[in-house]
Amino acid sequence: MKAEAWLFTGVAGFFAVTAGIYGWFAREPVGKAALVVAFLMASLVASFCWAQHVKLGRRPADDGSAEIAAGAGPLAFFAPASAYPLLTAAGAAVLALGVVYGTWLALIGFGVLAPGVAGFVFQYARREG
Structure with missing residues (x-):
């Protein structure tokens, strides 16, 4: 993850510098906010x-000299079938419709x-390993 960490650190730095320059010269707040949010997301x-690399x-x-077989074996834990994706998608859809049709x-x-x-x-919060 070190290469990815350096990549996104560079992207975050770019947005930080761009936000600073844009904030100094621009007179409108929307672009400033967008650049700051982009910096925060990249950060x-x-x-x-970085945390995964550590x-x-x-x-x-x-x-660069590793063999393909060095990456063999289990990669991570992948959850079995769950109802939470369906529940989350339904909630997000109803919430989006609520923004259009009303607070209720x-x-x-x-x-x-x-x-x-x-x-x-929290589905697998007590899972060890």
Whole structure:
């Protein structure tokens, strides 16, 4: 993950510099906000990649002389069938419709979306390994 971490750190740095220059010369707030949000999103991905690099160390893909067989074996844990994706999608759809049709529908959508997201996050919280 080291190459990806450096890539997104560079992207975050680009958006930081661009936001600074744009903020100095521009008189409108929307572009400034968009560049700051782009910087924050790139920083989030970069920090995740750095944390994974520190946690997992070098991958075979990071070594130019590694054999293909070095990457064999289980990669990670992948969840079996779950109802939480369907619940989350339904909640997001109802929430989006609520933005159009009214607050009451948005609240229902949020009420359906929140358990779906919580289920995604905590479904395997007690799993070890």
